[in-house]
Amino acid sequence: MYRQPSGQLKIEDFVLPFEGKLNSENRWVKLSKLIPWEEIEKNYAQLFPSNTGTEAKSLRIALGALIIKEKCGYSDRETVEQIKENPYLQYFIGFDRYQDDKDPFDPSLMVHFRKRLDKDTMMAINEMICQYEKHPVQAVEEGKNKEPKDPQDPGEPPVSGGGQEDRSKTTEPTHKGKLLLDATCAPADVRYPTDLSLLNEAREKTEAIIDALYHGNLGLKKKPRTYRKKARKHYLTIAKQRKPQTKAIRKAIGKQLGYVGRNLKTIDYLLSLEGHGRLNRRQSQHLETIRTLYQQQRTMYTLKIHQIDDRIVSISQPHIRPIVRGKAKASTEFGAKVAISMVDGYMVVDELSWDPFNESVNFQQAVEGYKKRFGYYPEAVLADQIYRNRDNRAYCKKHGIRLSGPALGRPKAGEAKRAERLEIQDMSERNAVEGGFGVGKRRYGLGRIMARLKETAESVIMLQFIVMNLEHRLRVLFYPFYIFVLRRLQGLLKQPISVLS
Structure with a gap:
């Protein structure tokens, strides 16, 4: 059951147990005003069609807690503790009074928040936050520049000579602004995968599965052998070498394939017996992943190749794929690939996928999305060389x-x-999107996604862009104040010394 909050919470309504009141200039108070809570609540309430069961947490609590976590870099448990101790954080997530007698919610609910606020929901929320820059501001400016209308004017535009309507003053621009396009990889928290290390991990996990399936009441004379000590010794012989030779690595991979294949046959035999032990959910998932991994590694070993479709690089996170980026630091990264559009410092995610894709395919979709948001095409699109194919050039022309x-x-x-x-100017302006990726990976968590599930990892990635857009919006709000202070200081410095004294 979900109960939608009524009305927007005001800072004056927040009740403190001690004297005083919250400061309206606090960053969390300002940040809470930048998020369209009521619009998001309408879509969030549709996730709970039933009016029965335990009452769910509101959208403001769920999204607010996730924003606090990603903005400050807390863990789930630390996020709950910080909210419990800070009245400004409690106001930010929608509490109407300060309460420190109990936890606002259990830390385990943070995982459910990330599952409910999936990739599509986060994309819609990010769109709402980014669109404020054009629509409300543009409406205000048009209202200021519009001349008062004559009561006797029927509302028709003036007619020039020849009977043609003069629409020069009312024609809206067809091209305006600049669109920046780029793509990056959000690396997952996995060790660098090699064929030998993956097979060694698969062997260890299959040994644990055999231990869980076997027991003395199955009617077997003895437990099936796994040769685990011998297999680990063969693995460490190569793993401890600083620069092992290619032939030695291939030989070690062949041995590990033999051990894993033997263990899989033993597992199938134990599963065919009645009364075998039970596997937990994680072991069952690992077993299916190991079967696929074994087939992939066996195919690459037999054909002497190093590439295969949908290659598994992590047993615990089988959705991760290698993303070839060609960077100097690491030519290949392992995580999700993200294609974004940047307009006036705001970043909108066009596509998020765990499989590698050519970002130039999304070029026309990104441009049409720009037109849908703002009502006109961009004057220019600043993108790197991969976007400049003949189809995209013809589309722009x-x-x-x-x-x-x-x-x-x-x-x-x-x-x-x-x-x-003009090319040099475009390159300098396009540095904004590269800088945005750098800030997201150094300052926020975009450089290493700690979430392990596919759905929660996608939610975390989208949260990074939401937090960065909110931070940019805060800077935009404070920009006129900074300009005013600088101009005042500049004016005072130009005055004579006697006036300043």
């Missing part, structure tokens, strides 16, 4: 959009220097 980078063919006479200057 059709819609009158300038695509960054050098044009195809020989430049016209007298335009080479201008095109070079």
Whole structure:
């Protein structure tokens, strides 16, 4: 059952057990005003169609707690403790009074919050936060610039000579602003996977599964052998070498494949017996993953190749895939690939996938999304070389959009220097999206996703962009104040010394 909160919580309504009141200039108070809680609540309430059962936590508690966790880098348990001790955090998640006698909720609920606020829901929330920059502000500016209407005016536009309507003043712009496109990888918290280490881990897990399935009442004379000591000795012989030779690695992989294959046959035999031991949910999931991993590794070993479709690189997180990025630090990363659009410092996720994809395919979708949000096409799209294929160039030419980078063919006479200057300017402006990725990976948790489930990891990735957009929005709000202070200081410094004294 879900009970939707009524009305927007005001800071004046928050009750403290001691004298005083909350400071309206606090960062959490300001941050709470930037989130459209009521609009999000309407969609969130649809996840609970039944009016029976235990009452669920409100959207503000769920989303607010997740934002606090990602913004401050807390663990789930530490997040609950911080909320319990801080009245500003309690106001941020929607409490109407300060309460420190009990925990606001159990820390285990944070996992359920991440599951309920899935990738699609988080994308919609991020869109709501980003769209404030254009629609409300644009409406206010249009209202200011609009002249008062004559009561006797029937509302028709003036007619010029020839009987044609003069719509020059009412025509809306068809191209405005710049769209920045790029993609990155959000690495998962896994060790660098090698074929030998994966097979060794699979062998150890199959040995534990055999231990769980076997017991003395199955009617067997003795427990099936696993050769675990011998297998581990063979693995450590190669793992401890600093730079093992290729032939030695291949030989060790072949041995581990033999041990894993033998264990899988033993598991199938034990499962065919009546009264065998039971596996828990995690062991059952690992067993299915190991079967697929064994088939992949056996195929690559037989064909002497190092690539295969849907390659598993983690037994505990089988959804992770290798993402080839070609970076100097690491040519291959292991996690989710994210394609984003940036407009005026706000980042919108266009696609989030665990499988590698070519980001240039999403080019036209991103441009059409820009038009859907703002009502017009961008004046220019700033993207790197992978986006500049012939299809995207033809699309931009059709819609009158300038695509960054050098044009195809020989430049016209007298335009080479201008095109070079424009290219340099586009590269400098496109650094904003690269800087956004850097901030997300160093300052926030985008550089290492700690969530282990596929659904919760996607929710965490989306939360990183939501938090970064909220931080950018806070900076935009404070920007006019900073400009005002700087101008005042500049004006005072220009005055004579006697006036300042």
